[in-house]
Amino acid sequence: MRRFAALLAALSLASAQAKTDLQVVWFTEAPAEQTIFDKYVLMYEKANPDVDVSVTYVPFQQLTQKLQLMVAGKTPPDVARVVTANIAEFDPVASDLGKYTNGTTFANQFLSSQVPYIKKGNRVIGAPLDVTANGLFYNKDCFREAKVAVPTNPLRPWTWAQWRQALETVTKNSKCRFGLSFDYTTLRFSTMLYQAGGRYLDASGKKMAVNTPQSERAIDFFADMVKDGLIPRSQWLSGEDPSSLFKSGLSAMYMSGNWNLTQLSQVKNFQWGVAPLPKDKIRSTVPGGKFLMGFKDSRNPAEGAKFIQWLTGKDINIAFSKDNMTLSARKDARGVKYGTFDDEIAIYQSDLSITPSYVGRDWSNPAMAKINTFIRDQIVKVLLGQQTSKQALEAITAEGNKNLK
Amino acid sequence: MNYRTRKGLVPYLFVAPNTLIFSLFVLLPMIYGLGFSLFDGNFTTGLGNFVGLQNYQELLQDGAFLRALLNTLWYVGAVVVMVVVLSLALALMLKETTLASSIARVGFYLPVILSPVVVGVAWRWMFGTELGIINALLTMTGGSPIPWLTDVTWARVLVTLASVWSMTGFYMVLFIGGLNTIPTDMYEAAEVDGASPAQRFWKITVPLLVPTTMLVTILATINAFKAFEIILVLTSGGPGDSTKLLVQNIYQSAFEGGNPSYASAQSVVLFAVLMLLTFVQTRIARED
Numbered sequence: 158m159r160r161f162a163a164l165l166a167a168l169s170l171a172s173a174q175a176k177t178d179l180q181v182v183w184f185t186e187a188p189a190e191q192t193i194f195d196k197y198v199l200m201y202e203k204a205n206p207d208v209d210v211s212v213t214y215v216p217f218q219q220l221t222q223k224l225q226l227m228v229a230g231k232t233p234p235d236v237a238r239v240v241t242a243n244i245a246e247f248d249p250v251a252s253d254l255g256k257y258t259n260g261t262t263f264a265n266q267f268l269s270s271q272v273p274y275i276k277k278g279n280r281v282i283g284a285p286l287d288v289t290a291n292g293l294f295y296n297k298d299c300f301r302e303a304k305v306a307v308p309t310n311p312l313r314p315w316t317w318a319q320w321r322q323a324l325e326t327v328t329k330n331s332k333c334r335f336g337l338s339f340d341y342t343t344l345r346f347s348t349m350l351y352q353a354g355g356r357y358l359d360a361s362g363k364k365m366a367v368n369t370p371q372s373e374r375a376i377d378f379f380a381d382m383v384k385d386g387l388i389p390r391s392q393w394l395s396g397e398d399p400s401s402l403f404k405s406g407l408s409a410m411y412m413s414g415n416w417n418l419t420q421l422s423q424v425k426n427f428q429w430g431v432a433p434l435p436k437d438k439i440r441s442t443v444p445g446g447k448f449l450m451g452f453k454d455s456r457n458p459a460e461g462a463k464f465i466q467w468l469t470g471k472d473i474n475i476a477f478s479k480d481n482m483t484l485s486a487r488k489d490a491r492g493v494k495y496g497t498f499d500d501e502i503a504i505y506q507s508d509l510s511i512t513p514s515y516v517g518r519d520w521s522n523p524a525m526a527k528i529n530t531f532i533r534d535q536i537v538k539v540l541l542g543q544q545t546s547k548q549a550l551e552a553i554t555a556e557g558n559k560n561l562k
Numbered sequence: 563m564n565y566r567t568r569k570g571l572v573p574y575l576f577v578a579p580n581t582l583i584f585s586l587f588v589l590l591p592m593i594y595g596l597g598f599s600l601f602d603g604n605f606t607t608g609l610g611n612f613v614g615l616q617n618y619q620e621l622l623q624d625g626a627f628l629r630a631l632l633n634t635l636w637y638v639g640a641v642v643v644m645v646v647v648l649s650l651a652l653a654l655m656l657k658e659t660t661l662a663s664s665i666a667r668v669g670f671y672l673p674v675i676l677s678p679v680v681v682g683v684a685w686r687w688m689f690g691t692e693l694g695i696i697n698a699l700l701t702m703t704g705g706s707p708i709p710w711l712t713d714v715t716w717a718r719v720l721v722t723l724a725s726v727w728s729m730t731g732f733y734m735v736l737f738i739g740g741l742n743t744i745p746t747d748m749y750e751a752a753e754v755d756g757a758s759p760a761q762r763f764w765k766i767t768v769p770l771l772v773p774t775t776m777l778v779t780i781l782a783t784i785n786a787f788k789a790f791e792i793i794l795v796l797t798s799g800g801p802g803d804s805t806k807l808l809v810q811n812i813y814q815s816a817f818e819g820g821n822p823s824y825a826s827a828q829s830v831v832l833f834a835v836l837m838l839l840t841f842v843q844t845r846i847a848r849e850d
Contacts, residue, residue: 222817225605229822246820249606335692391691395711396798402693530818534626534803541714541802 176209177460182227182237183212184220187420193480201467208460221246233452235461241445244274244283245523251282252451257462266469270444270514271486273521283450284469285486287478290442290505290512291348293435294403294411294421297428299333311433311440311507317352317378320435324387324409333409336387338399340413343532344520347443348412350375351512354438357519357557365557368550371438376546378437380539393540414445415505418482418498431501434508442508444517446486484509524560531556592833599826610823617827627828629803630811637722637807638786644726645733645782646775652730653737654767667738671731678728682795685724686711714804717797721805724792729785733778740774741767776847780840787836808832 181198185191191214198210213234215223221243227233228250239247254263260281264272271285300307305323308314315323324336339345350356355372358365382388389408391397400420403411406427411417421429434442449468451461467473471489478485479495484505495502519525535549544552599617603610621627652670656663673681688695689710697707710716744767752762790809793799799806808828816825 225817225820229605229608247606389692390709390712394801395691395717395796396800397686397690397692397711407693527820530814537800537802543802 176207177457179208179210179236179457179460179464180234180455181210181212181464182215182220182223182234184215184217184238186217186416189419190481193477196480197468197473197477200473201464204467205463208464210464228452228454231454233455235455235457236449236451236464238286239283239448239450241274241448241520242526242529244448244450245521245526247450247452248277248282248523250452250454251280252453252455252458252461254281254284254451254462254465255279257459258466263466266471266488267486268488270509270512270517271446273518274446274448283448284465286447286449286469286474287481287483288486288509289414289416289445289447290484290509291345291412291414291434291445292442292505292508293432294413294417294429295432296333296403296406296409297430298406299327299331299409299427302332303327303330305330307430307432309433311504314433314440315435317435317437321382321387324382327409328387331409333407335389335402335408336410337382338403338408338411338413339388339392340399341393341396341533343529343536344443344445345412345414346375346379346533346536348434348441349379349437351441351443351516352434352437352439353378356513356515357525358515358522358561360515362518362522363561365554365561367557368547368554372550373546374437376536376539376549379536380546383540390540393537415482415484415502416447418501422482422497431504433504439513440508440511441516442505442512443520444509444512445520447483522561524557527560528553528557595826595829598823599830601823603823604820605822613823617824618831620824621827621831626803626806627808627811630806630808631831633804633806634787634808636718637725637789637805638783640722641725641729641786641789642779642782644722645730645786646778648726649730649733649778650737650771650775652734653741654763656734657738657741667731667734670734673728674731676728678791679795681724681728682792685720685792685796689720711797712801714801717801717805721793721796724796725786725789728792729782733782736774736778736781737771740771744770772847776843780843783839783843784836787832 183191183194185194194212198212202208202210213223217240220237220239224233224237224239224243224247228247233250237243244251254260260276260279263284264276264281267275267285268288271288275281275283275285295307300323303326305326307323327333328336347357350367350372353371353375355367355369355375357367379388383390383393389397389399389402392399392402399408399411400413400417402408404421404424410432434440449465451458451465455461468477469487471487474485474487475490475493477483478490479493482495482498482502484490484502485493491506532553535544535552538544539546539549598609600612600614601609602613602616656667656670676684686694689697691697691707691709691712694710697710700707708716710720748766748770749762752766757765788809789807790813793805793807794810797805799810809832812825812828812832815828816822819825
């Protein structure tokens with residue numbers, strides 16, 4: 158009997174050892190994301206009994222550092238959930254999905270705005286998990302109290318002047334003391350740069366093209382809103398969290414993006430909605446996204462590629478997007494109804510559909526990841542009155558061209 | 563192995579574990595960092611090409627690095643002076659062991675055991691420009707809010723004060739220890755000779771506290787050079803880069819700029835500055 162038990166234990170140990178251990182690094186921005194992903198991990202393990210998925214959850218702020226150190230230490234994960242800046246940075250060490258499936262057919266499943274991020278020559282270095290769009294949240298209670306109407310049709314949004322006027326009126330006539338919470342990122346600011354008709358790179362992608370009167374106008378308009386107190390100074394000058402201010406009900410609007418839908422669904426102290434982005438010279442948002450990528454030096458790149466294909470496949474990806482309230486990056490997901498927030502999602506989709514293609518090309522260029530912080534620092538110097546917008550653009554151009562070389 | 567050899571090996575065996583840990587986790591990374599600073603590598607390519615002193619040459623023309631270095635020197639100077647003066651003053655007031663002084667000592671020591679992140683968050687709650695308690699009180703009492711963390715001068719002052727507040731208690735304890743080693747009969751003899759309290763302080767306390775003062779100065783200097791978390795939470799190095807210190811600049815160069823070789827060169831410079839300062843301080847102490 159004892160021998161039989163030992164044999165059973167040895168057999169179960171052997172079968173456990175035979176399992177493929179799939180290492181996944183998954184960043185989260187809200188606790189709910191972890192619960193949702195756990196569900197899909199279980200589904201994958203059930204469908205693939207020979208695979209054991211080990212997930213390392215990291216907060217978004219620590220993702221890049223975590224991956225950099227894993228790659229430098231030659232222990233990269235098999236799969237990582239990354240953002241646009243990461244996919245460009247880790248391109249040299251990325252696993253080529255084209256080795257495990259038809260690369261072109263695989264890439265063509267996704268929206269054309271996301272393809273430049275993953276298709277590098279003949280290689281496919283990742284897969285879009287979802288597409289993101291910058292957008293404006295607003296406090297419905299405050300706008301109602303101030304009797305200011307918010308456009309509902311994305312085709313007829315506010316102009317910049319109307320937007321500013323609305324913010325001024327709401328801060329004067331409602332309990333919202335602050336006009337606009339604004340994420341402290343270059344990407345979010347860039348929404349305005351593109352709306353003003355500016356862009357970072359020229360058509361060749363080899364030279365900066367940001368030093369224009371249009372870009373200058375965007376910086377000046379933004380700086381004026383900070384100077385006049387419509388955007389709280391502390392958010393861009395001392396790292397105060399913009400989302401907290403909006404969630405506390407003190408800010409009339411919040412410039413962020415669609416990935417906040419899940420988090421904001423927890424807000425119960427006021428009603429909120431999504432407003433179409435205002436327009437200046439043109440309408441534009443900034444498309445971005447979350448991607449899945451594998452690493453060629455990982456222990457199980459083939460299993461990693463299989464997992465990536467599974468999670469970005471039609472049925473699973475659409476279900477995953479609905480659970481997370483994110484926009485699927487698959488072409489065949491267009492028009493899918495989510496059941497909740499359908500009106501809000503339609504606004505993001507409208508903003509994305511009208512955004513010029515050069516916006517995505519700008520941000521898929523690896524040089525943008527390198528000068529991202531530099532651009533933000535130059536804008537802050539304008540806010541502090543240490544330089545003009547023209548000087549900021551000259552500095553950004555010089556730094557960008559250096560990195561493009 | 564004879565008895566004499568075995569006896570001679572004993573001291574080395576005692577220090578061996580510490581030497582091994584120090585070599586593995588401090589010395590080796592230091593040597594690797596020094597070597598890495600001579601290459602143009604990054605996280606994905608590894609070491610990259612040998613570039614000699616090019617990273618160091620770039621440092622000399624890098625405005626962000628020079629500003630961070632200047633900010634660091636300014637911050638270290640202010641913090642060390644305030645810490646030494648305040649901790650000595652507290653130690654003098656609380657050196658007698660009574661119930662009240664014991665309670666006060668615990669009170670002043672409490673910030674030391676708080677995580678720097680907690681200190682940063684607490685100060686941000688108090689001094690936040692838009693949502694801080696102090697500005698809310700000022701507004702309620704008819705005053706105007708003060709841009710504590712969004713004005714360059716105020717931000718520098720607050721960052722310094724928060725750091726001083728968080729570390730003074732620790733150095734106070736060192737000073738109390740130092741004060742207790744001074745023989746009381748020296749004070750009694752000076753009192754009999756008619757020395758005033760000020761004379762007793764300058765002629766007895768200060769000279770006999772030199773070793774403790776040097777220790778406090780060196781430790782405070784090293785800690786101030788390594789300051790990171792409190793400032794990151796309180797101002798993120800802002801407004802602009804007015805409170806960004808060298809350690810934050812190194813971190814950003816490595817992990818945000820994706821340039822660990824360049825960050826290594828900055829770390830070597832920081833190490834050299836610290837070595838130089840420590841050397842000067844110990845020389846002064848020896849001469850005294």
